[in-house]
Amino acid sequence: MADKQEIYDVTIIGGGPVGLFTAFYCGLRELKTKVVEFLPKPGGKVSMFFPEKIIRDIGGIPGIAGAQLIEQLKEQAATFDPDFVFNQRITGFKRLDDGTIELTAATGETHYTRTVILACGMGTLEVNELNHHDASAYAGKNLRYTAEKLAEFQGKHVVISGGGDSAVDWANELEPLAASVTILHRREEFGGLESAVTKMKQSSVRVLAPYSLQHISGNGDIIESITAVHTETGAQEVIEIDELIINHGFTIDLGPIKEWGLDTEDGRIKADRHMRTNLPGVFVAGDAASYESKLKLIAGGFTEGPTAVNSAKAYLDPHAEKMAMYSTHHKKLVVQ
Ligand SMILES: Cc1cc2nc3c(=O)[nH]c(=O)nc-3n(C[C@H](O)[C@H](O)[C@H](O)COP(=O)(O)OP(=O)(O)OC[C@H]3O[C@@H](n4cnc5c(N)ncnc54)[C@H](O)[C@@H]3O)c2cc1C
Known part of the structure; x- marks a missing residue:
């Protein structure tokens, strides 16, 4: 009352x-x-x-x-x-x-x-979580849904899955400090500011588009590699990773x-x-x-x-x- x-x-x-x-x-x-x-x-x-x-x-x-x-x-x-x-x-x-x-x-x-x-x-x-049966086992370890603390990615091999403005921004922010940054996106067009997309494409960021994240593979504690697949040809690529960032919207x-x-x-x-x-x-x-x-x-x-x-x-x-x-x-x- x-x-x-x-x-x-x-x-x-x-x-x-x-x-x-x-x-x-x-x-x-x-x-x-x-x-x-x-x-x-x-x-x-x-x-x-x-x-x-x-x-x-x-x-x-x-x-x-x-x-x-x-x-x-x-x-x-x-x-x-x-x-x-x-x-x-x-x-x-x-x-x-x-x-x-x-x-x-x-x-x-x-x-x-x-x-x-x-x-x-x-x-x-609420973030859209990765739709993979093992995702919850790695969430909060080396599977993340935001790149909150950039310093944590220093010297790491990072894969970002997603093509929205946050994914593009994170790729640009991590590029100078990570050992490598790969971004994969299921469409060729990326969201966000044109200047940010241009900057990303002109940098050392490896852009895989149109690709989608097909599989994650790890030792139960951390993800060790991911498999990306070309959405049109079906060609597959296995990429070894230290960090996986998922940006599949919210x-x-x-x-x-x-x-x-x-x-x-x-x-x-x-x-x-x-x-x-x-x-x-x-x-x-x-x-x-x-x-x-x-x-x-x-x-x-x-x-x-x-x-x-x-x-x-x-x-x-x-x-x-x-x-x-x-x-x-x-x-x-x-x-x-
Ligand atoms: C990637 C990105 C970059 C941006 N950059 C800029 C920028 O550079 N400059 C700028 O001015 N703006 C920017 N924006 C926009 C800016 O974030 C928003 O305009 C701002 O956050 C709006 O503030 P808000 O408090 O109205 O809403 P929000 O930030 O959305 O906060 C609303 C809060 O309400 C809570 N809430 C919702 N429903 C309920 C409920 N039923 N019960 C209890 N709590 C509830 C939510 O959990 C949330 O915490 C950006 C947005 C994004 C996504």
Whole structure:
């Protein structure tokens, strides 16, 4: 029951970069805030896919590694001590008689809140694992689904299976430090920036396309070789490896949130210019949001988050100021 648990002013679903900054801004507006995240750590797609990549399109920050940006966002969010809950996927939404919203996680836990900000990207992220009977035996050893720590590949013979932008980026990043990098892709065309694909093709990266990964062979502890097969001729090649990186895409899904009665388009939640959804008291920010001229960048979410918070504040208190004061004027933030 709601009266037995704390009721928050705002519950942010998603602890990605936008959820973290939104939590900070909730603090500026003196809103009691909780962030619920499905993954065991914050950072969303940044932590999952490009922690070591340098992000260069956030105003005032000429370049920052993804992981460092998340560290700084965590520090900023902590200014006002929001509560964080990890390892919970929010699935259920119910409005109680007194207007309080009850959110339920897949694990069965409940959260009570007056408003919700959906900063859930396009949903929970799960990598598409290698479809091979031995894959689980080697996962986390020398079969990986991301190239999180580049230094671990120093001097190694690396095979990357996949042709998306992350696969191309990893090939380029690993090429200077690995003993060899081979990328195999079932189509001739690669995803990602043209300049990145050109750079990869002009480097020492060995490009096998159109090839697919047919077999992995190992000693039970590590994979020792893989078999690649030409998708048209059937020609096979056995390649000895130290590391295998699989980049076969990921599944991203709003899941049961789609059943809440929200207006959606292309897997995102429709927002008006106040970041309101069609459900009263439910707002949206970041990759989750859909509206005309939506900027699908972290910087876009850093505006939408505060707008959603201001809308939540107005929903809770129609007499409140429409916007926060400047952070430079905030009593907790002013350096004496
Ligand atoms: C390879 C790659 C490179 C990129 N490079 C750049 C770049 O250089 N610059 C840039 O600005 N942008 C870049 N982006 C885009 C950027 O990552 C996104 O715009 C940004 O991550 C959006 O942040 P978000 O917090 O809205 O969503 P996300 O990062 O997707 O985070 C959403 C979080 O919500 C959680 N979640 C979802 N559903 C639930 C639920 N039901 N319950 C609990 N938790 C839930 C997820 O687990 C996730 O952690 C890149 C993206 C990729 C894939």
